[in-house]
Amino acid sequence: MIRSVVRGNGAALPRRIMKNADFEGMVETSDEWIVQRTGIRQRHVAADDETTASLGEAAARAALDSAGMTPADIDLIILATSTPNNTFPATAVEIQNRLGMHHGFAFDMQAVCSGFVYAVATADLYIRGGLAKRVLVIGSETFSRILDWSDRSTCVLFGDGAGALVLEAEEGAGAITDRGVLAASLRSDGAHKDKLFVDGGPSTTGTVGHLRMEGREVFKHAVGMITDVIEATFGEAGITAQDLDWFVPHQANKRIIDASAKKLGIAEEKVVVTVDLHGNTSAASVPLALSVAVADGRIKKGDLVLLEAMGGGFTWGAVLLRW
Numbered sequence: 001m002i003r004s005v006v007r008g009n010g011a012a013l014p015r016r017i018m019k020n021a022d023f024e025g026m027v028e029t030s031d032e033w034i035v036q037r038t039g040i041r042q043r044h045v046a047a048d049d050e051t052t053a054s055l056g057e058a059a060a061r062a063a064l065d066s067a068g069m070t071p072a073d074i075d076l077i078i079l080a081t082s083t084p085n086n087t088f089p090a091t092a093v094e095i096q097n098r099l100g101m102h103h104g105f106a107f108d109m110q111a112v113c114s115g116f117v118y119a120v121a122t123a124d125l126y127i128r129g130g131l132a133k134r135v136l137v138i139g140s141e142t143f144s145r146i147l148d149w150s151d152r153s154t155c156v157l158f159g160d161g162a163g164a165l166v167l168e169a170e171e172g173a174g175a176i177t178d179r180g181v182l183a184a185s186l187r188s189d190g191a192h193k194d195k196l197f198v199d200g201g202p203s204t205t206g207t208v209g210h211l212r213m214e215g216r217e218v219f220k221h222a223v224g225m226i227t228d229v230i231e232a233t234f235g236e237a238g239i240t241a242q243d244l245d246w247f248v249p250h251q252a253n254k255r256i257i258d259a260s261a262k263k264l265g266i267a268e269e270k271v272v273v274t275v276d277l278h279g280n281t282s283a284a285s286v287p288l289a290l291s292v293a294v295a296d297g298r299i300k301k302g303d304l305v306l307l308e309a310m311g312g313g314f315t316w317g318a319v320l321l322r323w
């Protein structure tokens with residue numbers, strides 16, 4: 001059977017780093033509160049000339065370099081984002097143009113923090129369906145543009161950045177030992193749409209709006225939803241937590257990550273944590289975490305890697321792949 005195999009990955013971060021202490025004086029908060037409640041120590045914040053498209057392009061170029069490919073080799077770009085450069089056209093098309101790519105096709109995918117997991121699962125279906133052979137999957141966000149910088153309960157949590165993967169069709173044996181995407185489970189439930197949302201949009205207010213969140217409500221649902229969808233993915237693949245080499249969760253909050261790993265029985269040393277460095281970068285968080293763990297030599301060819309995310313909607317999902 002055809003598998004979607006990772007050929008390369010890359011990342012890009014805005015130049016400016018904002019430390020927790022930089023919020024002191026802006027809103028009533030402290031480094032201690034932020035670290036203790038979330039595990040976040042710093043985040044990158046985009047300058048005016050850094051956009052979802054420019055960060056996405058830089059991550060895409062890095063992923064292509066690591067794959068030993070050029071834009072000419074790619075036939076599909078899927079960009080996961082909730083902070084597009086414009087309402088339309090899709091920012092994926094802008095990235096396609098920035099890459100000098102005038103063939104194939106490109107579109108955006110909107111599942112908030114779960115966007116990258118949704119996009120990898122979607123790319124896998126395009127590849128297995130024969131509609132694409134090589135896909136650039138990008139997660140890129142500039143959440144700093146939609147934050148209410150006077151709301152301490154949200155502005156300290158998010159950051160900007162981008163990450164990307166190149167997936168390519170390869171013949172596999174149909175076994176768990178194959179490289180590539182092995183299983184995926186996606187979920188959403190709009191009953192929770194008002195717990196984490198942006199209070200503006202083209203069809204309602206005609207404005208971009210600001211992020212609003214009932215943090216405690218999100219927290220309450222997160223661990224159960226994450227562990228359910230991961231267990232469904234394990235069931236589909238016929239594996240257990242012990243078979244995993246690496247768990248690369250969405251980086252929203254260290255307490256959510258720790259509680260999910262504990263409930264699933266995933267050993268602490270197999271969990272990739274970058275929330276301290278990047279904050280919550282929404283659809284960029286999983287590929288950014290992957291880029292750190294690949295660059296430092298933890299994730300290697302042949303490793304069994306579990307990706308997971310949960311976010312606004314609510315949306316949630318997991319992808320199991322062999323690197």
Ligand code: ACO
Nearest residue numbers: 029030033037113152153156215216218219252253310311
């Ligand atoms: N600094 C200091 N105090 C603060 C801050 C801040 N930055 N933000 C809120 N507080 C205060 C609150 O006002 C509250 O004060 P009160 O008791 O006087 O009313 C107090 O801290 C406790 O607030 P809680 O919201 O109960 O704090 P909690 O321990 O739940 O932590 C947090 C808040 C970090 C937002 C947590 O609920 C959380 O992480 N939720 C998940 C949200 C999340 O990660 N969303 C990301 C998108 S979804 C996803 O990716 C999973």
